[in-house]
Each structure stands twice: as structure tokens, then as C-alpha cells.
Amino acid sequence: MRFTVKDIATIGLMTALIEAVKWALQGIPNVEMVTLLFMVFAVTYGLKTCIASLIFTGVETLIWGVHIWVIMYIYIWPLLILISYFMGKKKLPDWAFVFLGSFYGLFFGMICAVPYVFFGGIKVAVAWWIAGIPFDILHAVSNTVLCLVLFKPLRMALTKIIGTPYKGGEISEDNRHT
Amino acid sequence: MTNKKGGAKLAIIITASALVIAAGVFALVYFLNKPKAEEGTKAYTFVVVDDKGASKEYKGKTDTQFLRGLMDELKAKGDFTYEGSDSEYGLYIESVNGLKADYNVDKAYWAIYVNGEYGQLGADTQPVNDGDSFKLAYEK
Numbered sequence: 033m034r035f036t037v038k039d040i041a042t043i044g045l046m047t048a049l050i051e052a053v054k055w056a057l058q059g060i061p062n063v064e065m066v067t068l069l070f071m072v073f074a075v076t077y078g079l080k081t082c083i084a085s086l087i088f089t090g091v092e093t094l095i096w097g098v099h100i101w102v103i104m105y106i107y108i109w110p111l112l113i114l115i116s117y118f119m120g121k122k123k124l125p126d127w128a129f130v131f132l133g134s135f136y137g138l139f140f141g142m143i144c145a146v147p148y149v150f151f152g153g154i155k156v157a158v159a160w161w162i163a164g165i166p167f168d169i170l171h172a173v174s175n176t177v178l179c180l181v182l183f184k185p186l187r188m189a190l191t192k193i194i195g196t197p198y199k200g201g202e203i204s205e206d207n208r209h210t
Numbered sequence: 211m212t213n214k215k216g217g218a219k220l221a222i223i224i225t226a227s228a229l230v231i232a233a234g235v236f237a238l239v240y241f242l243n244k245p246k247a248e249e250g251t252k253a254y255t256f257v258v259v260d261d262k263g264a265s266k267e268y269k270g271k272t273d274t275q276f277l278r279g280l281m282d283e284l285k286a287k288g289d290f291t292y293e294g295s296d297s298e299y300g301l302y303i304e305s306v307n308g309l310k311a312d313y314n315v316d317k318a319y320w321a322i323y324v325n326g327e328y329g330q331l332g333a334d335t336q337p338v339n340d341g342d343s344f345k346l347a348y349e350k
Contacts, residue, residue, distance in 0.1 A: 061297065097317060125218065131225045138233055156330065163335055165240035169233055 039080055046073050046084040051091055062170040067112060067133055068178050068186070074113040075120030075129070076190045085109035100151065104144040111143070112136055126184045133179035137171035252340040254280060258290070259347040260309050261318070277322070277336040277344060292346075300332035306346050321349045 046069075053065045066088075073081040089105040112132075119128060141164040148157035256268040268290060274280050278301055284290035293310075294303045303320040304310060311318040322329035322336065323345035329336060336344075 097313065127218075127222055128225075131229065134229050135232070138229070138236065159330065162240055162243045163331060165236050169236065172229070172233060 033080065035080070042077065043080060043084045043087065046077070046081065047087045047091065050084065050088050054092075062167055063174040063178075064171075065178060065182075066109070067136055067175055068182055070109055070112050071116040071129055071133060071179070072183065072186045072190060074116035075187060076194065079113065079117055081113045081117075082110045085113060100147055101144070103147045107146075108140070108143055126187070129183050130176060130179040133175035133183070134172050137173075137175035138168050140171055141165065141168040252338055252342070254338060254341075255343040256280065256284065257343070257345045258306055259345060260307070261348045266307070272338060274338055276334060277338060278333040280338050280344070281333060294333075300334035303333065303346070306348070309348060311348055316350060318348060318350045321347045323347060 050066055050069050053069060057063050057065060070081060070085060073084065086106070088109070089102060092105065093102050115132060116129065119132065141161050145157040145161040148160050251271045251273060253271050254269070256270075257265050258268075259265045268284055272280050272283055274283060281290070281292055285292060291305075291307055292303060293305045294301045296302075303322075304312075306320055311320050313319050322331075322333065324336060325343050326345075338344075
């Protein structure tokens with residue numbers, strides 16, 4: 033994977049946008065656009081989005097300090113980016129990404145509970161996951177609505193910005209930037 | 211073309227059904243395992259430890275189910291105050307008895323202890339059971 037000056041600038045912009053959007057929606061519990069934006073970036077810019085996710089985690093750590101969620105963020109966003117990237121490569125339709133957002137919201141707590149297995153044992157991890165299920169369900173609902181409304185237009189807009197007309201689920205290899 | 215559209219429609223229906231079923235199973239798991247609180251009159255001990263290590267103890271009986279309710283009851287009695295904000299993780303306690311803990315300034319926060327152990331739940335979801343001892347401690 034080679035990084036150009038354009039890549040570095042793009043990664044910086046992606047991180048800034050995600051951080052700004054996270055702050056903007058911070059007051060509304062369980063409504064976030066980080067998932068949506070990482071999915072759109074992954075299918076448009078490819079695996080280099082993982083770097084943006086790690087920088088995003090670094091910025092969040094600088095703001096909020098080191099906590100167990102830092103470990104969660106280190107793997108949960110790159111995992112979403114990988115899944116989105118390979119779904120994009122398979123040229124899956126937009127509705128498949130809407131469902132990816134829904135399922136990711138629903139399973140977010142379960143995936144995040146993994147570090148608790150190592151810090152407190154499987155019982156603590158399961159208890160932590162169960163306590164957060166109502167939030168996961170709300171997260172799934174809000175992700176579904178946001179992805180349903182915004183995934184396609186954002187993907188189209190971003191594809192247009194990088195220079196290839198949108199063809200409904202297909203991203204040109206030339207513009208994948210990986 | 212029609213077959214392709216029909217296939218996509220079927221795939222959407224199947225995936226949406228899987229999503230609803232998964233959400234239903236999760237909800238069932240939650241309702242079968244959520245933290246339960248005892249009903250009735252429950253004795254409690256509630257201690258506040260400030261930044262200098264000085265402690266103030268409150269004792270009594272309550273019917274409230276969760277720690278936040280107990281804090282609200284104490285607040286209503288007038289000898290205890292707290293302020294906080296609601297976030298996606300529940301109540302975030304910002305100040306107790308006028309003492310503010312600002313994590314952004316000096317990494318200070320109000321920690322919850324339950325029966326001597328560091329609490330695993332927030333004030334909104336921490337059940338109050340008979341004989342429980344709670345401690346709110348200013349920590350850095």
C-alpha cells in the first residue's frame with residue numbers, strides 16, 4: 033500500500049469530518065454517523081480508510097483519555113471498514129450496506145464486549161453486553177434510518193467528487209485509491 | 211431483469227426478517243437477564259468521600275429500585291446534592307455535595323462502589339437491594 037500526498041490530505045479530511053460529525057451528534061444518545069461515514073469511505077477510498085479510523089481513535093483518546101473503549105475502537109472500526117470494503121468489491125447493492133449498518137448497530141455491544149473477557153472474564157463480558165442491549169437496539173434503528181436516507185447520496189456525492197460517475201453499486205477500480 | 215428484481219426483493223425480505231428476529235432474541239435475552247431489584251423496604255448505607263478523603267454517611271430505608279432513585283430521594287431530603295448529565299451510557303455524575311469532578315481538567319471523576327467493590331453499572335442501572343452499601347468517591 034503506497035501513500036501519496038493526496039492520500040494523506042484525504043485521510044486528514046476523513047478524520048476531521050468524522051470527528052466533527054461525532055461531536056455534532058453527541059447530544060443525541062445512540063445516534064451517530066461514524067458507522068455510516070466509515071462505510072461510505074471504505075467503499076469509495078478503500079482500505080486506507082483504516083488509517084483514518086486509527087487516527088480518529090487517537091484523537092478521541094486525546095480528548096477523553098485512555099479507557100477500555102480505546103481497545104474496542106482499535107478493532108471495531110477497522111472491522112467495519114474491512115467488511116464494507118469487501119462488500120463493495122463484491123459490488124453488492126446499496127440496500128446491503130443499509131443492513132450492514134443495522135446489524136453493526138445491533139451487534140455493536142457484543143463486539144465491544146470482547147475486551148471484558150480478558151479484563152474480567154466471560155461472565156463480566158456477557159453481563160456488560162446484556163446491560164447494553166436496549167442501547168444496541170436503538171443504535172440499530174438509528175443506523176438503519178441514517179443509512180437508508182444517506183448512504184446512497186453520500187456514496188454518489190463522494191464518487192462524483194473523486195471523478196467517476198455513480199453506476200449504482202459499482203466503484204471504478206481506478207478510483208478506489210488502495 | 212424481473213427475476214433479478216424479484217431475487218433482490220426476496221433477499222431484502224430475508225435479511226430484514228433476520229434483523230428483526232435477531233433484535234427480538236436480543237430483547238428477550240435482556241428481559242430474562244436484566245439486573246433485578248428487590249421490591250419493598252430496603253436498608254442502605256450511602257457514603258460520599260470527597261477530594262480530601264473526608265466521608266459523609268447516610269443511612270436509611272428505601273423502596274427505590276436503582277441507585278439514581280436513591281440519590282434523588284437523598285437530594286429531596288436536602289442534606290445531599292448531586293449534578294450530572296445524561297449520556298448514551300446513562301447518568302454521568304459531575305458533582306456531589308457541591309464538589310465538581312472535571313475529568314477534562316485533572317482527570318477527576320466520581321467513582322461508584324457497591325458493597326466495597328468498584329461498581330460495574332451506572333447509577334441508572336445499579337439495583338438497590340436490602341443491606342446494600344454504596345460509596346461515591348472523588349477519584350483521580
